Amino acid sequence: MQTLVRAYDGLVNVMAAVSGGMLLWLMISTIVSVLMRNLGMQPFAWLFTSSEYALLYMTMLGAPWLVRHKGHVHIELVTAALPGAMRRIVSRLVALGCVAICVILAWKGLDLMLTNLERNDFDVRAYFFPRWILTASFPLSFGIMAIEFARFVFGSELMHSGEAGIHE
Template sequence: MHYASQLYRGLLNGMAVVAALTLVWLMVAVVLSVLMRNFGLQPWSWLFVSTEYGMFYLTLLGAPWLVREKGHVHIELLTAALPPTMLQVVSRLVALLCVLACAVLAWKGFDLVMTHIERGSTDTRGGYFIPRWILTSAYPICFGLMAIEFFRFVVGRDLLHSGQAGIAE
């Protein structure tokens, strides 16, 4: 079980590293595109396509790690005013609602991927034909992992909310 836990944590960390590297790529691609335009050159079509998909994957690949680290944005004004017992209930209820939302999105994402595979759908941008299932495969994976991470806050010792306003600042 310890090995599986390490493997799972490595998966989340690896996805976060890919997201961080994608962010670096986005910076390089935008700067390169602007420089090319300033010199009167037409930027390569794949440069624009890679930034579009990069923003998509950056968001989804980093999200499960962000949930694990409690790095998501939330307002703690209400939870900071709650007594400890009520904080436990509210925090776990919010985490459960997040599990349900992520599970639904993972399921619908899986359905979308399967639909694209069955239809053989492709995305054509800049002269490149990319199977749509490749583009949408991040939905079920990332939302499924986020559901797992939120579920840890439903049943685990740690709470999703600290109960202290401004603690992360």
């Protein structure tokens, strides 16, 4: 079981690292595109398309890691005003709601990906790119986010600290 947990944790960390690499690629591709335009050249078509894909993958692959480290946006104003026992209940209910939403989105994402595979859909802009490769990020990321939110439902750590304001 411990090996499975380590493998899962490694997967979340690898997804976050790939997301960081995508952010780096966005910076490089933007600089290259601007430089090419300033030099009177037409930027490569694949440069713009790969940046669009990177925006999607960066968001989807980094989201589970953000949930794990409470890096997602949430408001502590209500939970800060609640007594300890009620705050725990509310925090776990909010996390449970997040699990439910992520499971639904993972299911719909899987349905979309399978539809793309069945129809043999392609994204046809700069080059032909199988659309299922894009939509595969939905069931993967939302499924893992559901697991991460479930850790706040069933684990000892709460999603909400009960402290309003910015804590950096």
